[in-house]
Amino acid sequence: MTDAEATRLREDYLTRLDEAMSALPHRVAGDIRQGIEEELTGLDAEAAALRIAQLGDPRAIAREAQDEVPAPPVVVVAPVPAASAVPSRPATSTRGFAIAAALTLAFGGFVLPFLGWVVGAVLVCLSPLWKAWEKAVAILTPLGAVILAWIITGSMAFSAGSSSGSSSGTGTPPETAVNPLVPDMFGFGSVHLLLIILAVVIVPAAGLWLLWRLRGRSAD
Incomplete structure (x- = not known):
C-alpha cells in the first residue's frame, strides 16, 4: 500500500469518527480526535489499517466517551412566586x-x-x-x-x-x-x-x- 492509501484510510476513519462524536462536547470530541490522529499520522498504509482495526468502530468510541462525560448538573429553578397583587385603593x-x-x-x-x-x-x-x-x-x-x-x-x-x-x-x-x-x-x-x-x-x-x-x- 502506498502513502496515499495510508492517508485515505486515516482521513476516512477520522471523518467517520467526527460524525460519530457530533453529539459529544466539543472539547471532549476534539481531544479524542487529536489523539487518534496523532496515532495514525506517520504510519504506512498497512500499519494504519492495523491500528484502525484495533481502534474499532468510531461509534463505539463515541459511546464510550459519552458514558465517561459527566452529566450536566440539574438546575432546579424555583418557581417564582406570583407578585402579590397590590390592593387597589378604595375610591x-x-x-x-x-x-x-x-x-x-x-x-x-x-x-x-x-x-x-x-x-x-x-x-x-x-x-x-x-x-x-x-x-x-x-x-x-x-x-x-x-x-x-x-x-x-x-x-x-x-x-x-x-x-x-x-x-x-x-x-x-x-x-x-x-x-x-x-x-x-x-x-x-x-x-x-x-x-x-x-x-x-x-x-x-x-x-x-x-x-x-x-x-x-x-x-x-
Missing part, C-alpha cells in the same frame, strides 16, 4: 371623592332639598381624609343651627302669645293690625327666613370649610 380614599363629598354637602341641598345635604353628609363620613371632629363640625353645625332657630322662634312666639293674652282682661288677645310689608318675627315667616339663611350661608360654608381643611392631604 372613598381619593381626593376626588373627598372634593365631591364636600361639594355635595355644600350645594346638594339646592338640587334636592335636604336629601342632597343628607347624601353629602354620608359621603363626607365615608372619606378618610378628614378627622372625626372635622366631619362632626361640618355636619352638626347646620343641624344645631336649625334646632336653635326653632327653639328661639318657638320661645319668642310663646312669650308673645302669653303677653298678649294677659294684657286683655278677658283673655282674648286684642286684634292688632298686621303690616304685610313687615315680616312676622314670631311665626312661620321667621322660621322660613332662618331656614333660608341656613341653606344659603351656613350649609355651603360648612362644605367649603371642609375643602379648605382638605388642602395638602392625601390618602398616603
Whole structure:
C-alpha cells in the first residue's frame, strides 16, 4: 500500500469518527480526535489499517466517551412566586371623592332639598381624609343651627302669645293690625327666613370649610 492509501484510510476513519462524536462536547470530541490522529499520522498504509482495526468502530468510541462525560448538573429553578397583587385603593380614599363629598354637602341641598345635604353628609363620613371632629363640625353645625332657630322662634312666639293674652282682661288677645310689608318675627315667616339663611350661608360654608381643611392631604 502506498502513502496515499495510508492517508485515505486515516482521513476516512477520522471523518467517520467526527460524525460519530457530533453529539459529544466539543472539547471532549476534539481531544479524542487529536489523539487518534496523532496515532495514525506517520504510519504506512498497512500499519494504519492495523491500528484502525484495533481502534474499532468510531461509534463505539463515541459511546464510550459519552458514558465517561459527566452529566450536566440539574438546575432546579424555583418557581417564582406570583407578585402579590397590590390592593387597589378604595375610591372613598381619593381626593376626588373627598372634593365631591364636600361639594355635595355644600350645594346638594339646592338640587334636592335636604336629601342632597343628607347624601353629602354620608359621603363626607365615608372619606378618610378628614378627622372625626372635622366631619362632626361640618355636619352638626347646620343641624344645631336649625334646632336653635326653632327653639328661639318657638320661645319668642310663646312669650308673645302669653303677653298678649294677659294684657286683655278677658283673655282674648286684642286684634292688632298686621303690616304685610313687615315680616312676622314670631311665626312661620321667621322660621322660613332662618331656614333660608341656613341653606344659603351656613350649609355651603360648612362644605367649603371642609375643602379648605382638605388642602395638602392625601390618602398616603
